[in-house]
Amino acid sequence: MSGSTRNRGWRRARVASCLLGAAVLAACAGNGPADDDPASGDGEHPGATARDVDAGKPVSDEPIPHLTVGISGQVPLVDPAQNVMSGLYVNMNALEPLLQVDADGKLEPWLAADWEKVSDTVYEYTLREGVKFWDGTELTSDDVKYSWDQMAPAADGTSTMFAAVASIEAPDKYTVRVTLHQPDASWQYVPAMYYGVIYQKAHAEQTGEEFGRPATLAVGTGPWKFDSLNPTSGMELSAHEDYWGGKPPIDRVSVKFFTDDNSMALAMRAGEIDIAPGIGQPEGFAAAAGTASTYTTATCATSLVSMPTRTAPWDDIHVRRAVAHAINRDDIIASTQGRAGAPLHTLISPQLFESLGSSDEVEAALEEVETYPFDLEAAKAELAQSSVPDGFSYDLTIPGGSSATAQVVSAQLAEIGIDAPVKVIPDTAWYGMIAERDPMFTFTETGACTPDPDWDSIFLRTDDAGEPIGLNLAQYTPPEVKELLTEGLLEQDPAERLRIYTELSKQVAEDVPYVPVYAEGNTYASADYDIVEYDSFWMSFPWLLNVVPR
Amino acid sequence: MTEAAVTAPQQLTRRRTKSRPPLLIGLCLGFMTLVLIVAVFGAALAPHDPAQQNVLGSLAPPSAEHWLGTDGLGRDVFSRMLAGARSAIMGPLVIAVVAMICGNLLGLLAGYRAGLVDSLLMRWVDLMVAIPSLLIIIVVAGALGGGYWLAVALLTLLTIPTDARVMRAATLEQVPRPYVEAAKTLGVSNGRIMVRHIWPNIAATAVANSVIIFAGSLVAIAGLSFLGLGAEPGTPDWGQMLSENQPLLFTNPVASIAPGIAIALTATAVNLIGDWVYEKMSRRGAAR
Numbered sequence: 001m002s003g004s005t006r007n008r009g010w011r012r013a014r015v016a017s018c019l020l021g022a023a024v025l026a027a028c029a030g031n032g033p034a035d036d037d038p039a040s041g042d043g044e045h046p047g048a049t050a051r052d053v054d055a056g057k058p059v060s061d062e063p064i065p066h067l068t069v070g071i072s073g074q075v076p077l078v079d080p081a082q083n084v085m086s087g088l089y090v091n092m093n094a095l096e097p098l099l100q101v102d103a104d105g106k107l108e109p110w111l112a113a114d115w116e117k118v119s120d121t122v123y124e125y126t127l128r129e130g131v132k133f134w135d136g137t138e139l140t141s142d143d144v145k146y147s148w149d150q151m152a153p154a155a156d157g158t159s160t161m162f163a164a165v166a167s168i169e170a171p172d173k174y175t176v177r178v179t180l181h182q183p184d185a186s187w188q189y190v191p192a193m194y195y196g197v198i199y200q201k202a203h204a205e206q207t208g209e210e211f212g213r214p215a216t217l218a219v220g221t222g223p224w225k226f227d228s229l230n231p232t233s234g235m236e237l238s239a240h241e242d243y244w245g246g247k248p249p250i251d252r253v254s255v256k257f258f259t260d261d262n263s264m265a266l267a268m269r270a271g272e273i274d275i276a277p278g279i280g281q282p283e284g285f286a287a288a289a290g291t292a293s294t295y296t297t298a299t300c301a302t303s304l305v306s307m308p309t310r311t312a313p314w315d316d317i318h319v320r321r322a323v324a325h326a327i328n329r330d331d332i333i334a335s336t337q338g339r340a341g342a343p344l345h346t347l348i349s350p351q352l353f354e355s356l357g358s359s360d361e362v363e364a365a366l367e368e369v370e371t372y373p374f375d376l377e378a379a380k381a382e383l384a385q386s387s388v389p390d391g392f393s394y395d396l397t398i399p400g401g402s403s404a405t406a407q408v409v410s411a412q413l414a415e416i417g418i419d420a421p422v423k424v425i426p427d428t429a430w431y432g433m434i435a436e437r438d439p440m441f442t443f444t445e446t447g448a449c450t451p452d453p454d455w456d457s458i459f460l461r462t463d464d465a466g467e468p469i470g471l472n473l474a475q476y477t478p479p480e481v482k483e484l485l486t487e488g489l490l491e492q493d494p495a496e497r498l499r500i501y502t503e504l505s506k507q508v509a510e511d512v513p514y515v516p517v518y519a520e521g522n523t524y525a526s527a528d529y530d531i532v533e534y535d536s537f538w539m540s541f542p543w544l545l546n547v548v549p550r
Numbered sequence: 551m552t553e554a555a556v557t558a559p560q561q562l563t564r565r566r567t568k569s570r571p572p573l574l575i576g577l578c579l580g581f582m583t584l585v586l587i588v589a590v591f592g593a594a595l596a597p598h599d600p601a602q603q604n605v606l607g608s609l610a611p612p613s614a615e616h617w618l619g620t621d622g623l624g625r626d627v628f629s630r631m632l633a634g635a636r637s638a639i640m641g642p643l644v645i646a647v648v649a650m651i652c653g654n655l656l657g658l659l660a661g662y663r664a665g666l667v668d669s670l671l672m673r674w675v676d677l678m679v680a681i682p683s684l685l686i687i688i689v690v691a692g693a694l695g696g697g698y699w700l701a702v703a704l705l706t707l708l709t710i711p712t713d714a715r716v717m718r719a720a721t722l723e724q725v726p727r728p729y730v731e732a733a734k735t736l737g738v739s740n741g742r743i744m745v746r747h748i749w750p751n752i753a754a755t756a757v758a759n760s761v762i763i764f765a766g767s768l769v770a771i772a773g774l775s776f777l778g779l780g781a782e783p784g785t786p787d788w789g790q791m792l793s794e795n796q797p798l799l800f801t802n803p804v805a806s807i808a809p810g811i812a813i814a815l816t817a818t819a820v821n822l823i824g825d826w827v828y829e830k831m832s833r834r835g836a837a838r
Contacts, residue, residue, distance in 0.1 A: 262797065287800035331605040335623055337797070403783040404622055404794070410784065411603050422783045425695045 046548060047295040047524070047534035050103035055110050056223075056245020059532045060548040064250040067529075067547070070264045070273035072280065074257045076231045079212025080197050081150045088194050089277055090235055090255050093542045095197035095220035098125050098144065098176075101537045105354040105451050107192055110541060111139065111221065112176075115191075120183035120492055121166075125191065127174040131244045133200045134225040141170035146201035148178075161190050161450070183490045185497060186452040193450060194540050223248035223542050233257060250544060265289040268525065275526040275547065277539070282338030282523040292527040298341025299536040300351040300449040301520040302456060305409060306473035308439030309513045314394075318386035320512040324372035325379035326416045327409065333518050335408045341521030345371040347508050348501060349519055351536060352453040356498035365502040370509040379416045391417025397440050398422065399430035406443050434473060442473060445520055449536060453501040457485050459514060460504075474513030481507055575826045578819040585816055588635040596629035600786045609801050619802040621795050627805045631812060633786035638816060641702040642767035649709040650760040656710070657717025658744040662725060671714065678711035684770060688779060696779035698771075698787070705767055716759050720752035754831035761824025765817045772813045788813050 053059055071089045078091055098112035109115075112125040131139040151162045164184040169177045180187055190196050200219040207216040217226040223245065224237040235255040239248045256273055258264035261280050265288035267273050279285050282294040307314040307323060314320060329343040346369055353362040372378075383389060396413075398406045406422045413420045420441065425433075433440050449455050458471045462482050468475045484504040491497050508514070522538065524531050531538060532546040588595060598616075604624030612619045618627035660671040687704045694700060724730060725748070733743045749756070774780035775789030783790070788809040795806035 262799070265800075281797060284797040284801065331603075334605040334608065337622065400778055403778075407623060407784045408603060408605060411601070423695070424778060424783055426692055429693075429695060 045295055046530035046532050047297060049532055051533045051546060054245075055100065055108065056243070056545075058223075058245075058249050058545045061249055062549055064547075064549070066252045066254065067250050067275065067544070068254045068256060068273045070256050070258055070267055070276040071278065072258055072261060072264060074231055075229065075235060075255075077212040077214070078218050078226060078229065080147075080195060080199070082212065088539055090237070091197065092194060092222075092539050093224045093253070093544045094222040094226050094237060095199050095218060096222050097192050097194070097196050097541060098127075098198070099192035100541045101189065101192050101451050103533050103535060105351070107188065110192075111144075111198060112191070117188070117492075118177075121180040123178045123180075123187065125176040125178070127176065128244060129174060131221050132242045133219050133221055134240055135200075135203075135219060136242065137200070137202070139198065139221050140173050141176045143201045144168075144176045144198050145170045146204065147198045148196065150204075151195060161186070161193075161195065183492060185489055185492055186450065186454040189451045192537070192540060223545060224250070224253055245545070248545065250547070253544065261285050262288060265292075265525075268292050268527070275524065275529045275531075277524045277531065277543065279523050279525055280339060281336075282521075282525070284337055285523075285525050286338075289525055290527070292525045294338070294523050294525040295530070295534060296338060296341060296521040296523040297534050297536070297538075298351075298519040299522050300349040300451070300455070301446050301536070302344060302347065302349055302449075302459075303340070303405075303445040303517050303520055304347070304443070304459070305515040305517060306440070306442050306444065306459075307513060307515075308441060308473075308475055309511070310475045311439035313386065313388045313392055314439070314441065316386045316388070317511065318382045319388060320515075321372065322379045322382035322386065322416060323413065323418070324512050324515045325375045325382060326412050326418070327372075327515050327517060328374040328412055329517055330374075331412070332405055332408050335404050336518070337404075338523065339521055340518035342519045344516040344519045345369075346505050347459065347514055347516050348453050348456040348505055349449070351519070352449070352451065352455060353498065353501065355451055356453065356494045356501065361495075361498065365498055366505070368502060369505045372512070372515070376415060383416055383418075391419065393419040393421075394441050395423040396420040397430070397433070397442050398424055398444070399427040400424055402443055402445060409443055434471065437468065437475065439475065440473065443517075444473070446471075447520065451537065453497070454485070454488055457488075460485060460508070476508075476511065476513035478507070478511070575822060578822045578826075581815060581819045582823060585635055585639065585819075588632050589639040590636075592632045592635050596626070596632045598626035598629040600625065600629040600633040601784065602626070609798065611802055612804055618804045618808050621791070621802070621805050622798060627791070627795075627802075627808060630786040630791060631788070631808055634788045634791060634809065635812075637698060637781055637785065637787045638768060638772070638813070641698065641705075641771045642764045644702055645706045645709055645767040646760045646764040648706045649713045649763050650756060652710045653713025653759075654717050654749065654756050656714035657719075658721050658748060660714065661718040661721025662740065662744050662748065664725075668718070672718065675711040675715050678708065679715065681708070683708040684773070687770075687774065688777065691774060691779040696774070698775075698781045698785070701771055701774045701780045705770055709763055709767070713759055713763065717752065717756060720755045721748055724748045724751055754828050757831060758824050758828035761820060761827065765820040765824070768817050768820070769813065 051059055075090055080091060080095060096111050098110060099115065100108045100110040102108045111128055111131060113128040114126040116124045118124050127139060127141060127144065133139060145168045148162065148168050152165060164180050164187050166179045166181045171177055198221065203219040204211045210216045212218055214229040214231060217229060221244065223240055223243045225240050227236040227238050229235045234257050237253040239251050241247050256267065258267065261284065264273070264276055264279070265285045268276060269288065269290035279294070282296055286292065286294045305323065305327065307320050309315060333340040333343060346366060350362065350366055353366065356362065383391065396406050396410050403422065403424055410420045410422050459473065460476060460481055461468070461470045461472050462477045463469050466477050466479065466482070468477055481504065484500055484507070488497055488500045488504065491500060522534065524534060528550055529547050530550060531543060532548055593600065602625060604620070606624065608620055608622050608624035610616055610620040616626050616628065618631065621627055656671055660668040686708065687701065690704060691700055729747060730743060733747050771780055772789030772792065775787050776793040778793065781787035781790045791809040792806060798805050
């Protein structure tokens with residue numbers, strides 16, 4: 001367990017850090033939750049509506065000759081094993097996953113027509129027949145095995161959760177069998193995530209080391225094929241005529257890279273781009289982009305204040321509870337310029353419980369979890385009971401990018417006598433401090449999530465010796481938590497898992513190593529188009545199929 | 551052309567002085583006096599607490615209550631401008647004064663003593679001048695996590711060699727002059743000759759150079775704060791405000807334009823005043 005757990009903890013941390021980096025890159029514009037949409041006549045925004053068409057079909061048939069997409073950051077290459085940042089926005093339209101997560105968090109078929117859990121450790125996927133790569137050859141289980149083998153920790157894949165996989169086999173042309181080291185309930189979602197996409201084995205083998213680079217790119221089954229990539233300026237894609245879902249409605253897609261949100265917003269104002277699918281600061285963007293409007297959805301990614309539980313005075317539970325009561329989420333959310341999706345009171349986002357039970361069951365379970373509403377009197381009372389009744393001083397150390405939010409946290413703590421000056425350090429130094437286990441009072445956004453509640457274990461992981469690993473910023477290591485985490489992965493029954501993760505949430509809420517602040521948001525902006533089913537996993541499949549004209 | 555080429559420096563400056571409108575210098579002096587007053591009493595003069603957040607009332611446009619509106623966290627931009635004058639002035643002042651004292655001493659020493667001392671000092675200066683200073687500061691401040699006084703210390707260190715080189719050149723020009731020879735003959739000590747005899751004659755250059763350093767440092771520190779390597783987040787600081795409020799360009803443009811204008815105006819005013827002081831001092835020297 002330990003080896004793979006540790007590996008995975010770090011890998012997730014790296015995915016999170018990469019995406020955090022992308023978010024930092026994206027951040028440079030505007031202010032408050034933005035959801036100004038002129039298109040929603042009947043009240044429900046297209047972004048909040050579910051895809052109601054079959055797999056592979058576009059939501060709208062209306063032909064679009066040319067669509068220009070703006071993204072923050074640059075795409076150096078399209079190899080999914082190496083490209084976890086801005087490239088995702090583009091890759092997913094060309095390279096497809098086997099499954100898809102629907103609006104309710106349930107798995108749906110995509111390249112796989114069917115799948116089955118043969119035993120607790122064996123999963124079998126049956127591929128859709130007649131799926132063609134762009135060069136006309138058919139997708140087979142060999143391609144899937146090859147693509148996934150490249151993501152295994154032993155290969156130089158940098159981004160995956162494939163550490164749980166013992167072997168991948170292709171017993172026949174359309175069957176893929178995955179065997180895990182041990183039961184792992186979170187595996188089921190991996191074939192539906194951006195790191196599980198499929199490309200052609202023959203092309204990848206032929207291009208070898210050069211695979212995925214601008215000169216060779218990759219060959220996939222997606223509705224749009226890669227035509228060219230200029231790592232500094234943009235990409236060109238065109239419709240795949242023989243796409244298994246039928247010829248896609250958008251003939252040509254141009255992707256333009258921008259260094260920050262401001263320049264992207266100005267390009268949108270000038271009509272140079274039609275849609276920006278992932279922006280950092282919606283309010284500033286909307287103000288700068290002219291007629292464009294933005295839509296933000298709350299994701300399952302968690303932003304939180306973390307306290308070093310092993311270091312005085314944070315080792316005093318009353319101090320941590322005082323901080324939890326002193327945090328005013330409304331003000332913090334307003335300071336994120338529309339980036340925050342919704343206030344959050346539990347470490348594991350309620351969204352992640354959706355796969356474990358009906359909404360009533362989840363609601364009933366989460367009601368048992370203690371929360372700490374904003375209450376200055378309660379905060380002062382807790383602090384008065386602590387070892388530091390008169391307050392204390394401790395740096396709020398953050399990586400770049402969250403400075404405004406950290407300043408609000410700092411001002412809120414000052415209200416109860418905690419002096420927490422904001423200290424911004426370079427991202428590398430921040431990750432260095434985590435790796436070195438330097439006690440750190442910090443605020444962070446993770447920028448990513450998977451649909452399984454185990455995702456948030458990144459903040460709770462410990463090694464065999466019970467020492468914190470990965471993104472366990474709070475250095476929070478009770479053995480009961482470790483047991484619950486292990487149990488949660490081994491257990492396969494959703495109802496039982498709901499109980500386990502509720503227990504876990506209760507324990508974490510009781511000890512408050514972290515103060516969850518808000519569910520992070522994803523935002524798109526456009527003057528003429530919408531993205532249907534724009535939720536936490538909007539970019540885990542060919543999202544351009546969900547683009548509809550207003 | 552020929553006439554201009556042979557015109558002595560003093561005549562040149564005198565002619566320039568005559569053509570310059572004194573009104574401009576008056577305006578600059580007035581502006582700088584204002585900046586200095588604000589730098590000293592800034593926080594006390596501010597209509598609001600510069601650090602007071604009101605997140606839900608953020609991005610207000612300019613009004614009677616908030617003259618320059620509010621920023622992304624609802625803080626009063628005008629109050630932050632006033633409070634920010636101190637960090638705008640303080641750092642450059644320290645840099646200019648320390649660089650002037652150290653640079654002048656080293657320059658005098660190198661120019662007057664010549665020989666090995668001069669060679670050693672000047673090779674060190676060559677080395678330091680060859681380093682792209684702003685880049686080094688960005689790297690060092692970035693690695694150490696930034697901070698206002700770190701930026702000030704680094705800028706001071708990297709400015710001293712430039713000042714030393716200028717002062718050495720000015721000293722070299724003075725050393726062969728008869729008054730220095732006379733002092734030597736009278737047995738005046740070397741230290742006294744450098745400080746009491748030579749320095750007063752190169753003081754105009756020293757002051758002018760320091761003023762240029764002041765203006766340059768003002769812009770450099772603002773730039774470092776803009777990059778997140780200067781003032782700590784939350785500190786009212788013009789460079790920091792420029793960076794923090796840049797995304798508000800379309801929501802409350804004044805919040806980001808005002809600190810930019812303040813930086814530009816102060817740097818320009820200081821430069822013009824420096825020029826004027828140099829001419830005044832040179833003329834006095836020439837008349838003597």
